[in-house]
Amino acid sequence: MKKPSSKIREEIARLQDQLRVAETREAERIGRIALRAGIGEIDIEEAELQAAFEEIAGRFREGKGGTTGRATARKNASGGTGSETTAPLTAGAGTGSVGEA
Structure with missing residues (x-):
């Protein structure tokens, strides 16, 4: 037996609410991390x-997330080579406003 369209709409509305809550939770988490990192x-x-x-x-999806400086320092202290690190993001790299001459 098929669901009536009203039930499907109710289910869609419920799922949209769940999506909004999940996105808010993720945004708050990423925002807190970004602020702690100094992005603000x-x-x-x-x-x-x-x-x-x-x-x-993209780096994390490819499994090339690298390590943080703290984790690298621990690896180096425990005999790691240090070659496992990735290049850090720098605040000034590639900065500039669109339209600047």
């Missing part, structure tokens, strides 16, 4: 910041 203090355009986040997401 950097004068950077939103498009450029989004591109940097997309680059980071």
